[in-house]
Structures are given as structure tokens and as C-alpha cells.
Amino acid sequence: MSAQITIRGARLHNLKNITLTIPKSQLVVLTGLSGSGKSTLGFDILHKEGQRQYMEALGMVTFGLSKPPLDSITGLSPSISLDQYLTNHSPRSTVGTATEIYAYLRVLFARLGHRPCPTCGKDVPPSSDPSNAEWEGESDDDVAAPEETFPCPHCGAPVPEMGMANFSFNKPDGACPTCTGLGNVHQANLKRLVDEQKSLSDGAVFGWDIRYLNRYTSTLETAAAYYGFEFDFALPIKDYPQPQRDLLFFGVDSPLFRRHFPKIEPPTIVREGRFEGIATNLLRRYAEHLHEHIHEADYRDKLEDFLVTQTCPDCSGTRLRAESRSVTVNGQTIIEVSRMSLIDLGAWVSALPTVFSPDERHIAESILVSLRDGITRLVEVGIGYLTLERASPSLSAGEAQRLRLASLLGSGLSGVLYVFDEPTIGLHHRDTRRLIEVLRRLRDFGNTVLVIEHDLDMIAAADYVVDFGPGAGKHGGQVVAVGTPAELVEQPGSLTGDYLSRRASIPVPPHRRMPNDSVITIHGARENNLQNITVRLPLGLLVAVTGVSGSGKSSLIFDILDRAVRQRLYGAGEAPGEHDAIEGYEYLDKIITIDQAHIGRIPRSNAATYSDTFTPIREAFAATPEARQRGLTARHFSFNVVGGRCERCEGTGVLTVKMHFLPDVDVRCPTCHGHRFTSETLAVRYREHNISQVLDLTVEEALTLFSDVPAALSRLKVLSDVGLGYLQLGQPATTLSGGEAQRVKLAKELGRRVTGRTLYLLDEPTTGLHLADTARLLVVLQRLVEAGNTVIVVEHNLELVKAADWVIDLGPEGGAAGGKLIGQGTPEQIVQTPGSYTGQGLRELLDSTAKPFRP
Template sequence: MKNQEFIKVRGARQNNLKNINIDIPKNKFVVITGLSGSGKSSLAFDTLYQEGKRRYVESLSAYARQFLGGFEKPDVDSIEGLSPSISIDQKTTSHNPRSTVGTITEIYDYLRVVYANVSVPFHPSKNVALEKQTIEQMIQKINQSFPKGHTIVILAPIIEKQKGTHQKTFLKLSQDGFHRVMVNEKIYLIDEVPDLEQKKSHSIYVVVDRIEVNDVNQNRIFEALEQALNLTNSKVFVKSVDNLQNDSSQKLPFLKLNRNYHLEGVDVDIPTREPRLFSFNTPVGACLSCKGIGFQTEENGFLPLDKTLNELIIQIFQNVDPQDTFIYQKQILINLCNHYKIDMDTPLLDLKGKIIDSIFNGLSSKYTRHKTLDQEVFWHQGHVFEGLLGIFKIYRKNNQMDTNCFDCKGKRLNPGALLFKLNGKNIYELTNLSINDMLIFFENLVLGKEEAKIIRLALKEITHRLTFLKEIGLGYLTLTRNGATLSGGEAQRIRLATQIGSKLSGVLYVLDEPSIGLHQKDNDLLINSLKKMRDLGNSLIVVEHDHDTMLASDYLIDIGPKAGIQGGNLQAAGTPKEVMQNPNSLTGKYLSNKITINTPSVRRKGNGKKIWVKNASKNNLKNINTFFPMEQLVVVTGVSGSGKSTLVNDVLLSGLREKGLLKNKNSYQKNPNIVDDANCVTKIVEISQAAIGRIPRSNPVTYTGIFDEIRDLYTKTEEAKMRGYQKGRFSFNVKGGRCPVCTGDGVKKISMHFLPDVYVVCESCKGTRYHQETLSIKYKNKNIAQVLDLTVDEGVIFFQNHPKIKNQLEILQNVGLGYVKMGQPATTLSGGEAQRVKLASELHKKVIPGALYILDEPTTGLHSDDVRQLIKTLHHMVDQKATIVVIEHNLDVIKNADYIIDLGPEGGNQGGYIIAQGTPETISENKNSYTGKYLKKILAH
């Protein structure tokens, strides 16, 4: 190959990369793989994409660059042959409530063009198409509406609710010979119209004529209507002069006539058919109540007096970040109840005693101690007790519920826009269909020859993009789906669809694990779509662990050998076959089956107890009945959108919580969907991919409790003892030792208003979180900030003489997080990393028999070698009498299950059925199961 056919990287040292030199073929499908933390993203995103982005910014004018800010050059000697680069990662698409699948893919924009050209308005209640109205019919309507001898004004609405000063409009009207206009309900001579505010919406109607309604003036009325219609193309308004003069004694109508639409005997105001009308982001089309958002925010109810204190504590505090100061209210409440011997299992209505007022209303004292008759009781330093009413008020504020808008019922558009239909469906009804059903709709769409010609290009774009979304396993989604509710994998594939739709060529696309969240069946379609992008003349660099994706690639790069400081080397590069033959490549050994993840020879039988799900019909579930056996590893499988998350999270997990499950307590309310056999569940632990904290102060060692032990070590140093430093001195969550400028965050948040917030390193502490006096205390020649900057792997070595700390760090190692820094801010952890931190936090606790652990795709971001370690960990937990329910697509995890529940057969409305359930061997023999088809191949090895 010629030099220009390669991206030539020389001396790449970004993050943990070890001076890598590599020639990456252009216009090929290239996969970069390796252990978690080995340096894959450092090469793909932090080096190649970052340099491509930097070069683009450098090509702009100095004026443009001042708005974008500087982009640091990655630590690399040179990169030649780099194309313009686009990154498609796993981050949530948008937190903007106006962002939907339709707007992200731009399909909705094309739909607006279609509806603006070929839709037909229907009467809102009679469901009858509105017919065209002649000028003669308009005159007849005027004669019926106004008595003879009455004076009317005929108006041409040339501007309706549009922002601007409209000076050019007034000048043009004056030049055309018009003398009067109605501006915002008032009539002016055209030369006397006051200056209009630029940023306010205005309506401007031309006064075409002022006429008395009688038999003699019928021709004059006809001419005035004709002239008005020529100005507006379709609409004319007729108003009584008395109404203009605010004569309240007259009850005469304000006629809004339309040449295009009319229904005999019915007065319907039909808006002008235009693309803006069908947009919920413009004042013309948006619902007036919710402004196009589709929902209204409500606080979540009143203090439930029928609940016990224990039940309330679970409801309020179960999802609170352990680092959040709000958690102190829980501790104070428990301390109060314990001290005054208040039964926390008594309903609030039945609580009695003098202290109850303080329980409900809080303690007015601002001191840290609450005085009793005989002693002082320490509650919590620096925190005033808010009382149950205050606590619940904070809870309601933090847990506001979004309910459908009362007026538009979540449709976002105003009633006028929803009158227009295409083949019997308005634009909301059409976009609320699944993508699969939308494709069927357009396949069966019948249009006239002229209509088809007008919207031919728009229809071509719509069907092309819908087809691609279906091909990448997203056919179950609707275009109305809010962008913020999409998973990382869904969001990435939607952005991929947008890029496919743009049909760019000569671009370098950098993708981050696009197979996440995909069933093997859907993954095959995704691979074909990636090849189509390559065939358009683009270079694809994909960070990926999926075996099929790697085997389908043109070129495979393996980074390793391990993670963190032990990674960053180029282990192998070449075709998949060449990598499989390379003895240095761990990935190659897995691809060639030289190393495999074992299949259990015996499946666990459990303890015979079950959690039954009865008649579940939430979302797309089809009234299913199934059970989850206790003390087994249960895996829920199925294609994307088949109902896995609904069954596990919305039915099983929510159902058990609604029953009021408490630790060491079996108080259940009735729930028709969940039957817990003999109350066998003693504890529920949801290990989700949600962030472990919403603030930079949260990190792996604070979440797992390791940091408490580390701070203890620093308080025991001679220097700390001499200065009288207590444990709190080394915390960045309280005043004392932390940096006073950033209050222990290490960064300062800059609000970008319409863009995501930006964090910049604190100028005072330089990101260390502490002030200099605290940092002067050292343990083994490292201060507290330097210890937090160690990776977990480095921490294991550093604390090898402290078994308690070492053992807890080894648990983080065992779940594949050895490369993560101990003090890495929670806001920078991926969903998979956050989930494994939570898993590690649970693993160092003693497993309680009857504990139920729920995990959602724990293999996200894991190499096969990490998956092997994860499976070993899950088996260890089940052997200790835990029950684990996992939603998963990874076949190595599925083949290790004791029991499988397979949902399908497809996604969306075509899913929600139980296709098969039983052991992996049972599933593999089921001909109706897509999972079974792929499982059979892997079990045969």
C-alpha cells in the first residue's frame, strides 16, 4: 500500500500508552481491543480523535477559535494521513427534554415537510375531512353571521405570532397602496404604527376594506375577499366594527375563513399548513400549556401517615448518594428513635409521646447537641435535624414526577397541528408507532402522482433512515422517545444512524463499543451497517470486545498486556487471523479458543424457593407468568426491546419494593404481580449502571468505605498526632483540611446554560482537593492527594502491609477495576465502571442468605479475560446462598447461568412473550429462541 493509504502514528504516549508506533489502514473497518484500562480509548479517542478535532479547530479563523477554546495536542510525536474525525461514543444523547429519537435522527424534520405538503385536515370531533371553501361560500357565511346594515372589516392575516419589528412588511404594504393595518388587535394608519419590539411575537392583518353588509355590496365583498386571499393565499378574517370598538352589547363572531378547508355548519379555525406548524419547538406548533415539552412537573405527594418510620426511611433514602449531606438526616432520625425507645415499625399515625413533635417538626436548636433532662445526646456535627415534614419536603423536591401535560396529553403539539392527517394518522400518531410499524406505514402509503413528486426526496430520506435504525436493532423504538431515556448503546446507534443518513465519505469515525446492549442477532445487523459506512469511503476505528465484531474487522489492534501502568503496549496488529496466530495477544488466544471461559458441568438446583411473577403486563409484556428460583444465577435474555428490563426492573424490583420489603423484616402489602414464596427474600441490592455520585467528591474509595481506613492511617502518623489532626482533617467532605476555594471538589463547575456544565481544575489546590497544611502530612512519602491519585493496582502494592485496605482494593481488582484511580471522580466513571464499583462494595460485605442481587449488563466494557473474572465472582456469591438476577447478552455469562428466562420473539410490540425458560441446555434446544440458536454453537465447543 501507498503511504497515503495509512494513518501513520509515531510515538503515542497519551495516558498509559508506551511510545506506540503503528500504521493503521485507511478506509477500512479497524477494531482496537484489549483488557479494560489497557489503553484502547487512549489511542482511539485521546490520540486519534483528539488530534483530528484539534486540527479542525486550528483550521478555523482566530475569531472562531476564541469561542471554541484551545484543544491540547495529544502526547504523540506525529500523526500522518489523518482524516476529519467524528466521535460516536456511549454518552447520553441529550438531557434536553425537547430532544427525541425523531429530532436526533432528523427524521422528524423530513416528516414535517411531508405533512406540510400532503396532509389533510380533519374535524377534531367528527373525524371528517375538511373540504375546500369557495368565495361564494364565504360570502354566504358572512351574510348568515352579520345582520344587514352592519359594518364589517375584511382583514388579510399576513403575519401571525412572529417575532421582529416587521418594518420591511409595513413599507411594502404602503408601496402596494394599503392605508390601514391591524397590529396586535388594534387598527392603525400604516404610517402611524408604533415601533414593535424585536423579541416579542406580533400579528399583523391588512385592512382590505370596511363594508356595510347589504345586497348592493355583495360584489364589493367578493372583490375584498379575493384581494385578501391573494395576499395570504388561503386565509381571510372578518370582524365586526362594533367588536373593534369594544361594544360589549354586540355578540357578533370573529370569522376566520379558509379557502382550503370548510365543513358545512361547523366553525373550525384551521392554521396555515407549513413545516413550523408541525414542530413542537416553535410557538406556531407547540402546545400552549407545556410549550412543546409534553409534560408538567409535579411533586410526589404528601407525607404518608399510614407508613412506618422504617418504611419511610427506605422510600426516602434508598437512592441517596452516601456522600450527600442529606444522609445525615437519616442518622439523626435513627439516633432520636433509639434514644427515646420509639418503635420504628409503628405507623406514623400511632406514634405517641412528647418527643413526637420533634420527630415531625425537627429540632429548632442550631447546636450539635440536643439537651434532655438527664444528659446531652450527640446527634451529628454541624447538622440540624429537619424533622419528618422537612425531610419529606426535600425528598419531594428531589423526586419530582413528570406527568403528561393536561392539555396535549404528552403529544407536545397544539390542537391545530394535530388536525392534519396522512393516511388517517396525525404526525404524533405516526411518530408514536414503533420504527418497524412506521416502515410498514410508508410501504403501504398511497399518494397521487403530483403529491408523490412533491415529497419524493423527503420520503426517500425517511425510509432510508428508518430502515437503518431497524437494521441496527432499534426497530422497537418510537420517534417520540425522549433522548434522555435512551441507554448509552441506544444513543450511540442512533447517532450512527444520523451519520449514515448524512452519507459522508472520507471521514474517520471513532466508535466506542457499539455492540453494547445488543443481542447477537442484532449484532450481526450492526456489523453489516458498519461495513456499509466503510464502503462509502470512510475509515472506521471501533473500540470493541465483541468476538464477532473483531472477527468481521479488516484490521485488529490488541493493546496490553494488562491494564493501567502494565498496559499501553502494542501486543499485536494485523488481520484477525494474524492476531489469533500471535503468541503475545491475549485477545488472539480467546478468539482462537486457545483460552475459553468454562461451562459449568453441573447446574445448581437452588433451595427450591421461588419469587413468582403473575400476569405481568407492564409496557410490552404480554400478561406473562414466570418465576425466579432462589440461590441460583438467573440470566434474563432476549433481543433489544423484548422486555428484559421491564420484567426485572419495573416488575420484579419495583414489585418487591412496593411490598415494603425491609431488612430483617417481612411486612408485605398486596401486589398482584409478585408472590414471594415463603417471604424468602431478606435483602434487595440493585447494582445498576447509574453513577455512584453526582458530584466530583464521590469516588471508588469513598463509595466502598476504603477511604475511612486510609484516613485512619494518616491520623496515626507522628506529624498528624503532633498537630492534633483528627480523621476529619483528611476528608474533603467537611471543612478543615480541604481546599476552601473548591470545597474539596478539586474542580470548579462552570455553568454553560444551554450546553453541559464544564469542570475546570481548581487554581488554588491544582486539583489535589486539600490545602497545603494537610498535604504536608505524609505516609510512606506520599500525601493523601498522591495516594488518591494511585490506581487500584498501585494501591494494592502500596498498602500491602495493611490487610484490611489491601483486601478491599483487591476486590476492586477482581471486578476489573485495577486501572481506575482510587480517587477518580464519580462523574468521570462510565456506567459499567460505576456498576462494578457498586458490586465491589457489596462483595466485601458478608452475603446474607436470601439476598437478591440485580445486575443490568455487568459485562459492559469488559474484555473476555475480565468477563471470566466477573463470572467467577458471581458464582462465588451464589455459592454463599445469594440469588443473582442478571440482564445480559454476553454468551459466556448466559452459558454459566443456572436458569435462563428468554423473552421475545422480537422487540417492542412484537416482544414481551416468554419464548423459553430453563437451563442453558434447555434453551439451546428451543427452535423458537434466537438466544438458543447462538447458545447451541457456544455450548458445542
């Protein structure tokens, strides 16, 4: 078997005909500037070609998996990739359901759980029925089976048998009937639906134009007459009597309205006065669109603006029905166990054999072994602070990736090529060493572990490094240096080698801004694991919020501060996390939150359209003599609307071919040949480029082309400033990483007029950035602060933290052992703070005599 992978003449995307040899069964890091070609080689060539060759070897159809443009590739292994994309956005998915751990717990509680007798209330031990000692099939769990019972040992009354399904919130037998196992319920935000100061005649209801107003007031009038009262349409809504109010909001069928007229049956048709209620109507429409196709997502988002999410009143957010919540193992319910951190859960599981009887130990033995193994792997990859009840959509990209990494550790596979996309994302400097050991274990199983990474500790720990560059986009795509980390440091022209040897570094500001009287103070923060802390956030500074993963950073900044400020400034519906009070709102005019959520759910959205860069470009085309002569306007140069786009593919350039049981395949549109537009539109040129060719340009290339179009130039310049100069204007938003999406959002905000008194909240803005790009991003952030704004970054990257004016450090650990304020002050003051892991990492960076990074 070949001991190396050899690639010859790779020409995909910006790769410039590169030839490269990568040693197998080693930890290999691909690094370089953002957009230099790392991901193209790692994912688009090595991973996809590894998959294709493996499927081909098995005799499987590989139609749709085309071979990448290269001369040859040898020595490949079957490949598995772990990228940054969250694969499960379902609100029904949790850390417990995404792993096997919750399934094992369900077996444990079904077989060995104690519960109160439904009749006499005394403790009923587990059923001794031998048939109940076997695991039941999951496939027919949700088929209603005849209910088996056994007699209560105290009163003899029948007690229903319980199975795994009774402890699943995704199955009818276990789910709380009120919230169907979601843990929360949606209610209409009445303040957003109406202006209570106005009357219906004056347009109090949002969205009721004259047509709706006439129709609905007629029905309301009929309904009022049906129940024997008058409806005054000139009265402000705030002055409505309760029956009128309940009728308007909740309709004739709602219990809230029917309580006023318990003996009158509601009308059955609209003509008789069957009014649905504006809040009831909103909730119905939302429910109807909840599970529809992704194209309905924008409509759902609009409806969500008028909803508030509240904890389910019946199950208090626990998702399970009452009978399931009363079952205990060693005095703990499955709810209480699911709320333990994985570290604490491991300790609880380990203690169970000491409290079980010999028979119980016999039943539980295999379950406990599987539980311990699964929990240990999750703790090893650095997410021991998570709880089983944590919702999967709330996980960061790094956490989701480490969740999948834990499952790989349990597989025991050998001879595999693993491709990881920045596994250190969201990981504190302290925990990177443990992750490196996990990746080395995968390597020691006999696998090749390929890591796309910017973290200097990870690069220094590699067996072999490939450095791409020298620039990004068309200026990249070459291999600048290869070898061990020690060899990389000695090679001229390697930007990574310069940072690794400390020949280059992000400078510490000569003068840090200091706090003044303008401060936002959060009192008594208790959301999630926050320990009733009071935090002062000085305004007008660059503030870094730090701490190990799970220490409470996001809870403090995004769950509490962001939502509270939005509620105060804009009347937003989402309630802030638990806290006592916030002082200092008067210092803020605006809040802008820039997270890593993707900027588009459909491929037709891209960086140019999202950042408003494409509008002045279309206007420039429309202003050409040729466009005027043909009667073409800016609208004709849009691929999103009817006019100048190709209608066969509706401006996407591709047609999707349904492959039945195989993945769908995109093929080039045969009408426009992938150019998106009609031939008439493509005939118009701006400086020798048609509109389709412009979409193929990178931001840097477009800067030169549109140097005479100020509106386009300023927006393109900002995209370049935030490190996206390599990005193609027309690259689909769905293919952008979380870090790229965040920087596109940042560019959009920077393209607007900066007013001062704005609070910017950023979630790990250095994600996906080489240190050289991080230095550029810092210039942009400092520019925002210089204009009188406040920039708060939740960040692990110590190179950015050392450049901040002020640091808020949380910890000391994650989960239940975190949530405390460890220290606040300048980076130099954090270095002196006892017990601060951030301070320990900063000490090295702020020490000008520190040694270079070494493996």
C-alpha cells in the same frame, strides 16, 4: 495522501512510549483488557488530536486543546467520535425529536391532516391555501402569530389553520397545557410525607423539627379559625375530617380545600392563616429547582423521593393538546403513528402514496422521501423496534450510540476518522452481523472506522486489529499484537488471540444449580411491549434474562420487578409497570439494583469515595504520628470538606476558566499545583506517600500500599475482583464509562456484609469487559449466589449466559413483535428451544468441538 496513520512515542496515561502504524480506509479494532490503553489511544490521542489539527488547519483557536504527549503523529483525518455517553437527559427529548423523523411527520400532518370541524364535527380536509403549502420557519414557531382561519366546507364556521408548531409538544401551540408537553405530572407521595398513625404534636410530618412545628401549627390554627372550625393537633392524621386533611396537605389556595368553603376568599397573608400545604410546598420547591444548575441535582433527587410520577390525566401521556390529537393522515393520528415501531412506521409511510390524491402526492413527495430515508437508516443500525415516542433518557448507551450512527450514514462524508466505543453494547448476538455491515459501509465511503471493542464477532470481522496489554493499568499500555484477525490468532502473548482461536474460553460450570420451591412469579406482565406473560424467576440461582434488543427484558426486570419489590420492601413511591400480581415476596429481605447510571455528577466524586474505600485510607493517615503531632484528623485528609484541602480550588486541583463562546478550560490550581491539599496536609506521609499521591495510585498499587489496613484492603480487593484494578483512586466519577460505574456500584455492595435472601439485579454487567475480565466478574457473581442470594442479569454476552444456572429468553423480536416468553430453563434447554435466537448463539459456545471465530 498518506495511506496510514503513524503514531510515534505516545506516552499519555499508561501508554508506554508506543509507536504504531494504523492503515486508513479500513475497519480497525482496538482491543485488550479493560484499562490496557485502548481508549487512551482511540479517543484521547487519535480523536482529540484529529479534531485539534483540523481546527488548526482552519485557522481556528485551539487554546485548551493541548497536544498529547507524543513525539509525532502523521496521516490523521478530521475525526468524529461516538462514545457511550447519553448526550440528552431532557424528559422532553424523544427518539422522534432526536432524529429528523418527527419534524417531517409534523409537516405531513400540518399539510395533509384531516380533522373534525370544531363547530359541526364533520371531516375537514387539509386547507388548500397556497401559503400553507410551504414549510414554516422553525425559529419563530413559538412566537404567537395571529390565528389564520378558513371556512368549514360543511357549515362555513371558521376553522383555525394548523402548522408544524401545533404538533410539537415542546411548543405552546402543541403542548398539553396540563403537563406542558411532558406527558406526566408529579404529585406528592402523601404516605412518605407523614406518618398517619401519629398526630402533628407527636411529629407526624417528616422534617418538621420543633421550630417548624411551632410556626406551622400556629398558622394552621389561625387558618382553621378563619374558616370557622377547630384544628385538633393531638388527633392522629388518619382520623382527620376531610377539610382538616385538605388544609394540611394542599393549603388554603387549592381547589381541594376551597370546595369546602366556596364562598370564603382565602387569607392573603400568613398572619391571617395563609397556609401553603405540605404537598403544595413540596411541589413548588421541586418546580423551582427543576431547571437549576447540576449542583442542585442532589437536592432535586431528595425531593423526588417524596413524589410520585403519574400519567397526565388530560392528555393520557400523549403530550399534545386535544386539537392536535384529533388530526389524522390515512386514519391515523400523530400519536398512533409515534407509537408504531420504526419498522411498522416505514411500512405505513410507504403505503401513503396509494391513498393520496395527485395533489396530495405532489405536496407529500419530498416529505415521504426524507421520512423513508431516515427510517431505513435507523432500521439498518438495529433499532427498528424503537418508537418515535420513546424518551431519550430511557435509551441504553448502545441504543443512543446507534441512533447517532444512523445520522452518520445519512451524511455521506468521506475521508473521516470515525472512533466508536463498543458499538455492540446492548446488541444481541444475532444483530451484531448487521452492525458490522453498517460499519463496513462507512468504511467503503472512504473513511477509517476505528472501533474499541471486546466482541469476538466484531474482532473477527475487522480488517486490522491492535491488541493492547499485556495487563491493565501500569501493567498495560503496550501493543501486544497487530495484524489481521488470522494473524492475531498466530501471535503468542495475545490474550484476545487466545479467545479468538478458542485456546482460551470461559468454562461452563460442571454442575448447574437447579430451581427449588423459592420462586418469584410475575403474573400478567404487560408493561411497554410485554404480551401479558407470566414468568417464574427461581431464587438462589444466577439467572440470565436474554433476548434481542427491545424484546422486553428491561421492562420485565427493572420496570416491573425492581419497582414492585422496592414498593413492597421499602414503600418506594415509583409505581411498578403494568402487571397483575407478583408472588414470592416473602423469600426476599433486600433488593439491590446495579445499573449503568453514572455515580457522580461532579468531578470531585470518584471510585474511592463512592465505594467507601477512601474513609479507612484517611483514617490511616490520621493515625500516623506526624498527623497526631500536627493535630490533623481524618477530616483534614478529605478534599470535600474545609480543613486540610486547598481552598483556592476547593479540593479539585483545578480552576475552571470561563472562555465565553468557547468551551470552559480547566487549568491546574496555582496555589496547590493540582495536589488538592494544603502543604501541611501534604507533609504527612503514609509509607512514603502523601494523600495526593495516594489518589494517583491505581487500585492494584493501593492494594500493596495498604496491605496492613484491613478496612481499606477488603474494599480495594473487591474493586480489583470486579475488574477495576487499573482504575486510579482519584479518577473523577464523571469520566467513568457506564460499565465502570456499574462495577464501582457492585464493589460498594460487595464491600457490605452479605446477608443472603438478597435479590441483585444487574443491567449488562459485562459492558466494557474483555472476556478475561468477564471470567473474573463471574467468580464474584457466583460468590454472591453461593452465599444464598439471587443474581439476575439482563445480558447479551453469551459467554456469561452460558455460565448461568437458568435463562429466561424473551422475544422473538423487538418492539411490537417481541414481549413473549420464548423459553426458560438451563442454557442447554434454551439451545433446544425452537425460535430462540439466544439458543442458536449458545449452541456454538456449548459445543466443545466448535470452530474458532473466523471473519
